Amino acid sequence: MDRTLAADLARLPELLDATRRAATEALTGLDARPVVPPAAAPPEPEPLPGHGSGAEEALAAFRSRWEPRFSASAGPRYLGFVTGGATPAALAGDWLTATHDQNSNSALDGAGQHLERETVGWLRELFGLSDAHTGTFVSGATQSNTVGLAIAREWLGERAGVSVSEDGVGALGPVRVLSGAPHSSVAKALAVLGLGRASLVRVPTLPGREAVDPAALDRALADTPGPAVVVANAGTVNTVDFDDLRAVDALRPRHDFWLHTDAAFGAFAALSPDHAHLAAGLDASDSVCVDLHKWLNVPYDSAVQFTRRRDLQARVFQNSAAYLGPLGPDPDLVHLTPENSHRLRALAAWFTLRAYGREGHREIVERDIDCARALGAALEQDPALRLLAPVRLNVVCFTLAEAPTPERLAALREAVGAEVFLTPTVYAGTPALRAAFSNWRTTRADALRVAEALRTAAKELV
Numbered sequence: 001m002d003r004t005l006a007a008d009l010a011r012l013p014e015l016l017d018a019t020r021r022a023a024t025e026a027l028t029g030l031d032a033r034p035v036v037p038p039a040a041a042p043p044e045p046e047p048l049p050g051h052g053s054g055a056e057e058a059l060a061a062f063r064s065r066w067e068p069r070f071s072a073s074a075g076p077r078y079l080g081f082v083t084g085g086a087t088p089a090a091l092a093g094d095w096l097t098a099t100h101d102q103n104s105n106s107a108l109d110g111a112g113q114h115l116e117r118e119t120v121g122w123l124r125e126l127f128g129l130s131d132a133h134t135g136t137f138v139s140g141a142t143q144s145n146t147v148g149l150a151i152a153r154e155w156l157g158e159r160a161g162v163s164v165s166e167d168g169v170g171a172l173g174p175v176r177v178l179s180g181a182p183h184s185s186v187a188k189a190l191a192v193l194g195l196g197r198a199s200l201v202r203v204p205t206l207p208g209r210e211a212v213d214p215a216a217l218d219r220a221l222a223d224t225p226g227p228a229v230v231v232a233n234a235g236t237v238n239t240v241d242f243d244d245l246r247a248v249d250a251l252r253p254r255h256d257f258w259l260h261t262d263a264a265f266g267a268f269a270a271l272s273p274d275h276a277h278l279a280a281g282l283d284a285s286d287s288v289c290v291d292l293h294k295w296l297n298v299p300y301d302s303a304v305q306f307t308r309r310r311d312l313q314a315r316v317f318q319n320s321a322a323y324l325g326p327l328g329p330d331p332d333l334v335h336l337t338p339e340n341s342h343r344l345r346a347l348a349a350w351f352t353l354r355a356y357g358r359e360g361h362r363e364i365v366e367r368d369i370d371c372a373r374a375l376g377a378a379l380e381q382d383p384a385l386r387l388l389a390p391v392r393l394n395v396v397c398f399t400l401a402e403a404p405t406p407e408r409l410a411a412l413r414e415a416v417g418a419e420v421f422l423t424p425t426v427y428a429g430t431p432a433l434r435a436a437f438s439n440w441r442t443t444r445a446d447a448l449r450v451a452e453a454l455r456t457a458a459k460e461l462v
């Protein structure tokens with residue numbers, strides 16, 4: 001064994017303690033440091049060490065060269081994109097995931113796979129899905145959408161009497177994927193799947209909304225020759241609008257379509273009795289995408305993919321090899337996603353669900369919604385700022401009342417950068433900013449602090 005490596009092995013408990021101390025310092029300092037450090041050039045690249053100097057020095061180098069450049073994205077006022085943090089239990093679960101380093105993809109060594117199935121069962125219950133849905137962990141909502149649409153593609157083949165997984169996408173005729181306000185990752189998934197970005201057909205949304213117009217969807221389906229794929233959106237990133245999933249499902253008797261629902265963070269509305277109606281009808285979907293590194297507050301990367309047609313999923317992703325088990329009625333995870341080796345990413349989700357339960361996660365979701373409403377209400381009082389949509393759930397989409405140019409919005413973002421991280425967007429043609437609340441640490445005091453920072457900066461903007 002390399003001498004440095006052997007020395008680290010001998011000192012493993014001390015090294016883990018040192019790492020734990022570094023993590024504790026980072027987490028206790030989270031609230032005090034700038035949400036996004038001032039932009040700085042990356043450090044000069046270091047040469048690859050010939051002989052290393054061990055984990056302790058690597059830790060010191062990380063802490064001096066890289067850590068100060070990191071944002072406080074795990075903290076309470078990082079409101080860009082849709083960003084979750086990591087609950088204490090989720091963090092513990094993630095540490096132990098690396099510690100045990102399981103490759104949880106088959107029954108040959110099956111405990112990890114069983115743990116994932118238990119966790120999927122809990123998630124299914126959390127989101128009000130019936131046990132007609134099976135689920136698989138994947139790395140994020142993009143991957144979850146990709147897997148869901150791969151199953152949809154196989155279903156189109158089944159309808160046409162061909163096997164896409166055997167004969168390729170060329171065996172299908174032209175495909176139409178209909179959606180009102182799809183997330184950008186849907187187009188990416190279609191590119192990956194060989195269906196092409198051009199297969200995505202935008203269906204008109206309701207006036208002033210991002211929710212699909214069911215009557216327009218009805219007409220678009222009537223215009224589609226043969227079976228179609230519908231991507232329903234349960235929580236859009238700009239205004240957290242929801243398609244009426246029941247109305248979409250009600251079109252089924254008249255049209256033949258696969259219903260994939262992108263509920264990346266909108267599925268969490270189900271946890272809040274006052275908001276559960278937004279995602280009502282989710283269970284009727286043939287496939288469902290839910291992100292977990294957003295509102296479940298587990299570390300990156302984690303999402304789940306649900307489907308009612310695991311048989312088709314296994315047809316697409318089966319990985320036959322002499323040393324892997326047969327497919328059977330309950331296929332191993334190796335046969336269900338683009339991955340073969342499979343990180344036990346379910347463990348962080350298992351930990352946080354086991355630690356805080358449905359009520360603990362309901363409280364996080366409701367507190368984040370309350371924060372979004374508090375910020376929305378404060379910005380509404382500010383003559384310099386303007387809301388672009390009502391706060392339906394956990395996102396505030398707003399802009400400058402005067403001259404909302406991308407440049408002025410960038411200046412505003414920068415002026416508040418130490419206090420809050422926001423991301424730019426364009427909504428209905430208007431450049432805007434978004435504040436998305438999905439971190440378990442955020443409180444109403446944070447929301448009011450953000451409102452105050454925006455009020456001051458907007459006033460001083462020239």
Ligand SMILES: *Cc1c(COP(=O)(O)O)cnc(C)c1O
Pocket residue numbers: 082139140141142143183185235236237262263264265291303
């Ligand atoms: C975040 C998000 C995605 C993509 O998720 P990743 O985890 O970044 O891959 C897809 N759809 C919606 C609605 C999202 O909010």
